[in-house]
Amino acid sequence: MTETVKYVGLDVHKETIAVAVADGEREGEVRFVGTVANEDDAIRKLVKRLTGPGVTLNVCYEAGPCGYGLHRLLTKLGQNCIVIAPSMMPRRPGDHVKTDRRDAMTLARLLRAGELTAIWIPDEAHEAVRDLIRARRSAQDDAIGAKQTVRSFLLRHDRRFGGKAAWTKMYWRWLSEQRFDFPHQQLAFEEMQKRVLEAQARVGRLEAALTEAVDAWCFAPLVRNLQVLRGIRLVSAATLVAE
Secondary structure, three states: OOOEEEEEEEEEOOOEEEEEEEOOOOOOOEEEEEEEEOOHHHHHHHHHHHOOOOEEEEEEEEOOOOOOHHHHHHHHOOOEEEEEOHHHOOOOOOOOOOOHHHHHHHHHHHHHHOOOOEOOOOOHHHHHHHHHHHHHHHHHHHHHHHHHHHHHHHHHOOOOOOOOOOOOHHHHHHHHOOOOOOHHHHHHHHHHHHHHHHHHHHHHHHHHHHHHHHHOOOOHHHHHHHOOOOOOOHHHHHHHHHO
């Protein structure tokens, strides 16, 4: 039996997926076959609809906020699937018109022409570590922002710390001694300090969880080796590997 290859381009969104198919011949038809729901059952029905005896699908879509669940499902269904970085998509000069239909057809055509480069797809364990690292980074950003809010408040009220460094034990003691004329103003200042403490506590919890996660990770040896380098500690090493 002669094997037929269909090249499928998917323009993926939160709720829907636009689908286009390019026939195997280089000059063959590229057609838009419709839009399906971005749900597992709908994807299974789509694969069943496009395949048949002697038919193989080569599928691609652009990486985006929906993640790699679609790739994993298609792979589990026995289909070839690659994910493309949007920054690596070939673009024609002056081609600025974007629609779901057009994007799906472009992906199918370029996949058939061999002009797309796949990105590496992390497994679920790798993604879990990456999510933890990003949560820790977000908490760290919150802590920095909370500290800046406190310092801006103090500057606005001409309160100047006489010590050498901020956020030391001496600095916190000095903060606890600050009093303002109005009760609601004092409350606002105290809530700002609590926000700093809460953000720092969140950073600590996430770093502890990251330590445990890295120990069980397949890339743990690489993370440990990177920490041999000067200035590279656990968080930096894990970030370099995960991202």
